[in-house]
Amino acid sequence: MLYTIRHYQDTDFEQVLDLFQKNFEFDSFTKELLQEKIYDDPFFDKEIIWVACEENKILGFLMGTYRMEIRGVNYGYVKLMVVDLASRRKGIASAMYALLEEKLRERKVDVMRLGDVPMNYFMPGIDPRYTPALCFAMRSGFNRFTDTANLRVDLNNSAWTDEEKLESLKADDIEVCRAGVEDKAELMDFVAEEWKLWQFELEMAYKSEPVAIHIAKRKGKIKAFAAHSANNIGMPWFGPMGTHPDLRGKGLGKVLLFRCLNDFKKIGYNTAIIPWVGPIDFYAHHAGAVVERVFWRYEKKLH
Incomplete structure (x- = not known):
């Protein structure tokens, strides 16, 4: 040929x-x-x-x-x-x-x-x-150096809300809401501290209508976020998500995840994808997520 x-x-x-x-x-x-x-x-x-x-x-x-x-x-x-x-x-x-x-x-x-x-x-x-x-x-x-997985969530299994947890967060002076344009500069600064590479994905999520990012604020300051529709347009793709170390363990991740999954359900999706997952047990426990695909990761050192 x-x-x-x-x-x-x-x-x-x-x-x-x-x-x-x-x-x-x-x-x-x-x-x-x-x-x-x-x-x-x-x-x-x-x-x-x-x-x-x-x-x-x-x-x-x-x-x-x-x-x-x-x-x-x-x-x-x-x-x-x-x-x-x-x-x-x-x-x-x-x-x-x-x-x-x-x-x-x-x-x-x-x-x-x-x-x-x-x-x-x-x-x-x-x-x-x-x-x-x-x-x-x-x-x-190339040499295989690790594996990762995509998870699948059945969106018809839940209403994807936890009012009791939301009330307990309010009692701790934590507000959960959808990110607005007025939050963008602060959110980008917050993400830059630990997850700078995610700024680009959040820019993409800001292009959705409504904005595909949910945030948690304590005393008016952003302390956690979760986004969706930030990658692979037209697919129910969750992430990224992050919480400030000071507030980890308070259930913010679950609440923010649920808000994103609820968005997907309202759009009309039956399933959601949680890609490139580290803590499989977190998503399995809170959302009934199951491993849908496994990926082998390869790299080749040039210098």
Whole structure:
């Protein structure tokens, strides 16, 4: 097979969308979702996005991106990649990846990862059911370093409110409400203290109508938050969420989670997704969440 590799152009979008829709067995892509994944990446750069073509037909697509100085490390990512099923085992993915790695080495990237892109991501790793992706990772010198999971919540199992807890919080001078535009500057400053990378996702959540962020204030100061619809547009995607250390253990996480799940239920979703989860037991206990998907995380050290 003769194919050429060139940089992605905006006019390629419809063909690339068709590739994703036909070749991702366990996921679905809408036009709006793929637009968000490509164009809403905070470091969107066509110089690190490629397509492989046979004449005018696109056979493969690879999107790279990067995040610099995360706890002193410069990370590069394969954010999205797909090769047409009939064109696999021809070296297309490896050829596109070689170009990406070369470019990111020039930009002083220290570590490459697959999928788990902070701020705007589709998957937090590789779903092992995509076995060809695992083989690509191993052939390309990546090492599996941990796992993570997405959880699913059945929204029809609860009314997603806890009035008793809300009353007890009020007695402790804690107010829970939906974030407003007037809260944005303070919320961004609060998040910057421990979770600076989440500021971008909160910016996305602020674009929802109503704002897809709930906050808890003590004596008028923001001390906790939970957001949804901050990533993967059109999907019932929960998070991020955080509580100031001084107020952890008071049940704020549960209350804020419930408010987000109630939003999803009002929109008309039957299930919600809690992605890239650390404390599985918290969500299982309070929301009856179950593990829906597991992801293997891979990285490759360049420097």
